[in-house]
Amino acid sequence: MFTPFNEERKRKINLGGTSTAVSHSALLGNVHALRTEDLNCKNDMKAPRGIPEYQNSWLVLIKQVATILLSSVARNPNKASSIAHLKVLNALLSRSVTTTALGAAGAYVSAEITTYLLKRDFYSFISQSLLSIPLNARSSPNLPSLATLAIQPFSTFEIDSKEYITSLNALFRSILSIPLLPNRIPPAALVDFSANIPFSQLGSLDVNFSFETTKPDDKINLLANLQVFVPPRYKTLDGESRRSYFTLVSGLLNASPTKILNPVPPKPKSTTTTATTAPSALASDSEDDEDDEEHRTKVTVVTTFAPSQTRRQPLTPPDSRTLKRLSTLPSTAHLTSLLSLPSSPLTRPALITLLFALCVVWPGDVPQRILALSPSLAMMTMGDDEFFGSTNSAGAGGRVLGSSSSFGGSIAGAAGAGVTIPRNPLSLDDLVEWSAKLKNVAFGLYWREDGREAVERRVARNVRCTWESVRERVTKCLVGIHTRDSRKPFVPPNHWLVTSQIDVQSFVEAAIYEERELASSSSASSLPMPVIALPASTAGFGARTRTLHTSHSKRQLAHLSPRLGVLNNIPFAIPFDTRVSVFRIFVLNDAVATAERRNANSSNRERMMED
Numbered sequence: 001m002f003t004p005f006n007e008e009r010k011r012k013i014n015l016g017g018t019s020t021a022v023s024h025s026a027l028l029g030n031v032h033a034l035r036t037e038d039l040n041c042k043n044d045m046k047a048p049r050g051i052p053e054y055q056n057s058w059l060v061l062i063k064q065v066a067t068i069l070l071s072s073v074a075r076n077p078n079k080a081s082s083i084a085h086l087k088v089l090n091a092l093l094s095r096s097v098t099t100t101a102l103g104a105a106g107a108y109v110s111a112e113i114t115t116y117l118l119k120r121d122f123y124s125f126i127s128q129s130l131l132s133i134p135l136n137a138r139s140s141p142n143l144p145s146l147a148t149l150a151i152q153p154f155s156t157f158e159i160d161s162k163e164y165i166t167s168l169n170a171l172f173r174s175i176l177s178i179p180l181l182p183n184r185i186p187p188a189a190l191v192d193f194s195a196n197i198p199f200s201q202l203g204s205l206d207v208n209f210s211f212e213t214t215k216p217d218d219k220i221n222l223l224a225n226l227q228v229f230v231p232p233r234y235k236t237l238d239g240e241s242r243r244s245y246f247t248l249v250s251g252l253l254n255a256s257p258t259k260i261l262n263p264v265p266p267k268p269k270s271t272t273t274t275a276t277t278a279p280s281a282l283a284s285d286s287e288d289d290e291d292d293e294e295h296r297t298k299v300t301v302v303t304t305f306a307p308s309q310t311r312r313q314p315l316t317p318p319d320s321r322t323l324k325r326l327s328t329l330p331s332t333a334h335l336t337s338l339l340s341l342p343s344s345p346l347t348r349p350a351l352i353t354l355l356f357a358l359c360v361v362w363p364g365d366v367p368q369r370i371l372a373l374s375p376s377l378a379m380m381t382m383g384d385d386e387f388f389g390s391t392n393s394a395g396a397g398g399r400v401l402g403s404s405s406s407f408g409g410s411i412a413g414a415a416g417a418g419v420t421i422p423r424n425p426l427s428l429d430d431l432v433e434w435s436a437k438l439k440n441v442a443f444g445l446y447w448r449e450d451g452r453e454a455v456e457r458r459v460a461r462n463v464r465c466t467w468e469s470v471r472e473r474v475t476k477c478l479v480g481i482h483t484r485d486s487r488k489p490f491v492p493p494n495h496w497l498v499t500s501q502i503d504v505q506s507f508v509e510a511a512i513y514e515e516r517e518l519a520s521s522s523s524a525s526s527l528p529m530p531v532i533a534l535p536a537s538t539a540g541f542g543a544r545t546r547t548l549h550t551s552h553s554k555r556q557l558a559h560l561s562p563r564l565g566v567l568n569n570i571p572f573a574i575p576f577d578t579r580v581s582v583f584r585i586f587v588l589n590d591a592v593a594t595a596e597r598r599n600a601n602s603s604n605r606e607r608m609m610e611d
Contacts, residue, residue, distance in 0.1 A: 059109065063116040066092055070117060074125040077132050077142050086145035093117075093152040107156075114156050115163055123167075123174040126150050130178055144189035150175050151196040165204050171197070172210045177218035180321060181225045194229050203240030207248045211255070217316050220260065223252045224318070224325040231328075234337055239346045246350035253329075253357040260315055261326055261361050330362040360465060387484055388428075428490050431481060436495065438478045443498050443573055445471040446565040475569050482572055498573045508578060511563035512585055518564075 069085040076082065091097045092113050098106030114122075126146055133140050153167035178184070185193055214222060230245060237245065253261070318326070328334055335358075338351065358366045445467060459465050485491050571579060 059112060062092065062109075063113055066113055066117060067120055070122070070125045073142075073146075074128040074132070077129040077146070078140070082142055083145070086142060086149060090145060090149055090152065093149065093156060095156050110156050111163075114153050118153070118163060118166055118170070122153075123150070123170040127174040127178060130175075130181075130184060133184070135180060135184060138184065138186055143185055147185050147189045147193040151193060154196060154198050159198075159201060159204075164201075165206070168198060168201060168204060169206050169209050172205065172222065173213050176225050176229075177214055177222040178225070179221045180319060181221075182228050183321065197229065199230060199233050199245075200237060200241060202237065202242075202244045205244050205248070207244055207251065210248060211251045216256070219252050220256055220315070220318055220326070221322065223249065223256070223329075224322045227325050227328055231334060231337060234341055239342075239344050242341065242347045243350045246347065246354040250350070250354040250357040253354075253361055257315065258361050260318065263323070330358055330365045335366070356465065384484070384487065388488060388490075432491050432495065435478065435481045435491065438474055438481070439496060439498065439570070439573060440501075442471065442474045442478050442570055443501065443566065445474070446569060447562050478570060496572045497575060499575060504575065504578055507563060507574070508582055511567060511582055512589075514563055515586060516589065 066089060069089055073082045073085050073089075093110055095107050095110045098110040100106065102109055126149060129142070129146055133143065150171065154164065157164040157167065175181070182190060210222075211219075226245075226249065234242070335355075338355070341347070341351075343351075355366070457467060459467060459470060482496060485496075566573060567579070567582070
C-alpha cells in the first residue's frame with residue numbers, strides 16, 4: 001500500500017503486548033556513553049592530533065619555507081631581507097606566538113617546525129650567520145634576532161624530551177664555540193641570551209658528544225666562552241649540572257696544548273742564577289713532566305709505509321681577549337668560588353679532576369693557591385706553629401685544630417692580642433687518616449713489578465699526568481707529614497709501617513739480591529759511579545752515605561728495584577731494625593767489593609816497570 005510518509009517517520013506501534021520500558025541501569029549506561037563520547041570529542045579538539053588532515057599540507061609547506069628562510073639568512077645575513085626573514089622564523093618557532101594565533105594547536109605547530117629544522121642543521125645555519133657578520137659590526141640589527149632564534153627551542157620543548165637535549169648539545173657544539181661570542185652580540189641581547197641558556201640542565205648534556213665533535217680551535221673558544229657565562233651561576237647549579245660542567249672543562253683543558261692556554265714568556269738573556277723557591281720548583285717539575293710527555297719516543301705498528309694523507313692542522317693562536325678570559329681560570333677569585341661550592345660524592349671527583357687539570361696548565365699559579373691540591377707545598381711553607389696550631393677552645397688533647405671548612409682561615413693568637421696566624425685546614429685526626437691512605441698509595445706505586453711502562457702511562461685518558469708523576473707528588477707530601485711527626489709525634493705507634501702488607505724476611509732477601517744484581521751490572525760498565533745519599537729520616541741509613549755501584553738515579557732505582565725504591569724514597573715504611581740489618585749487609589758487601597777491586601788493581605813492586 002502506498003503511503004506518503006517515509007519509513008523512518010512511521011510511528012511504530014507495539015501490537016504484541018510485550019513491554020518496551022527501559023530499565024534504570026540501561027538508562028544510566030546510555031547517559032554515561034553519551035558523556036564519554038562528548039568528552040572524547042572535546043579532548044580531540046584540544047590534542048595536537050586535532051588538526052584536520054587538510055591542514056597537514058600547509059604545515060609541510062611552512063616547514064619547507066622555514067628551511068629556505070634559514071638557509072637564505074645563513075648565506076647572506078647582511079642583506080636587508082634577512083631582518084624580515086628572522087622575524088618570520090622567530091614567530092614560527094615561538095610557542096607563545098603560535099599559541100596566540102592558532103590556539104591549543106599552536107604549541108604543536110611550533111614544535112613540529114623546530115624539530116624539522118633541528119634535523120636540518122638548525123644551529124649550524126645560525127653559527128654560519130653569526131660568523132658571517134663582522135666582529136666590529138656589533139650594532140647589526142640581525143644579531144639580536146639570531147641570539148633569540150638560538151634559544152627558541154628551549155621554550156618550545158619539554159625539559160626531558162629528546163629534542164630538548166639535542167638542542168642543548170647542538171648549542172654547545174655550534175654556538176658557544178664561536179670565537180669571541182660575547183663580543184659579537186649586543187649587550188642588551190647578550191643579557192637575554194645568557195639568561196635563557198639552560199645551564200641548570202647541564203646534567204642532561206652529553207659531555208663526550210660535545211667534546212669529541214668539537215674542533216681543536218673551537219675547544220679553546222668554547223672554554224673561554226663558558227668562563228664568561230657559567231662561573232656567575234655556580235651556586236644556582238645542582239650537583240649533576242656541576243659534575244657535567246667540571247668534566248667538560250677538565251676535558252677541554254687536557255685536550256688543549258699547554259703552550260696555547262698558558263704561553264711561556266720569553267726568557268731573559270741574563271745568566272744570573274736565582275734561588276729556587278718552593279712554588280717555582282713545583283712549576284719546574286710540572287714543566288719537565290710536560291716536556292717529557294711531548295718528547296718521549298713512541299713506537300706505533302703500521303701496516304703501510306705510504307705517506308699519511310691526513311696531517312694534523314696547527315692551532316690558530318687565540319685572540320688576546322680570549323687569552324684574557326682563559327687567564328681567569330687560575331685566578332684566586334675563580335678558585336675560591338670553586339672551593340666554596342657544596343661538596344658531595346657526586347661532584348667531588350669531577351672537581352678534583354678539574355683542579356688537577358688547572359695545576360698542570362698553570363703550574364706556577366694554581367698549586368700555591370690550592371693548598372688542598374698541593375699539600376707538599378703547604379708542608380714546605382707552613383711553620384710548626386701553623387701546622388700544630390690550636391685555638392683556646394680546642395677539643396680534648398688538642399686534636400682539633402679548628403673548623404676545616406675554609407683553606408684560608410686564621411686563628412687568634414695565644415695571647416689574644418688580635419694577632420691572627422694561618423692554620424692547618426686539617427685536624428690531626430684527619431692528617432692521621434689521610435697519611436695512612438697516602439702511605440698505601442705510595443707503597444703500591446713503588447711495589448709495581450711491571451717496570452717503566454706501567455708508571456709512564458697516563459692515569460686516565462682525560463688526565464694529563466703519568467703514574468710516575470703521581471708517585472713523586474704523593475711521596476713528597478708523605479715525607480713532609482712524616483717529617484712533622486718526627487719532630488712532634490701525633491700518629492699512633494707503627495702508623496708508618498707496611499709490615500702487614502709484606503713478608504719482612506722475604507723483603508730483606510729480595511732487597512739484598514737486587515742490590516747485588518745492580519752492583520754487578522754496574523761494575524762491568526765503564527760509566528762513573530755516583531754517590532747516592534739516602535734520606536736522613538732513615539736512621540741507620542742516614543747516619544752515613546754509601547757508594548752504590550750503579551749509575552742509576554733514585555727514580556731509575558724505583559723502576560729497576562721495587563725494594564730499593566721503597567728503601568730510598570719511603571724508608572720509614574720498613575721497621576728500623578730491618579733497615580739496620582739491610583744496611584749492615586750493604587756495608588759488608590761494599591767492603592768485600594772494595595777489597596776485590598784493590599786486589600785486582602794492586603801492583604807488584606818487583607815488576608813495577610812492567611806494570
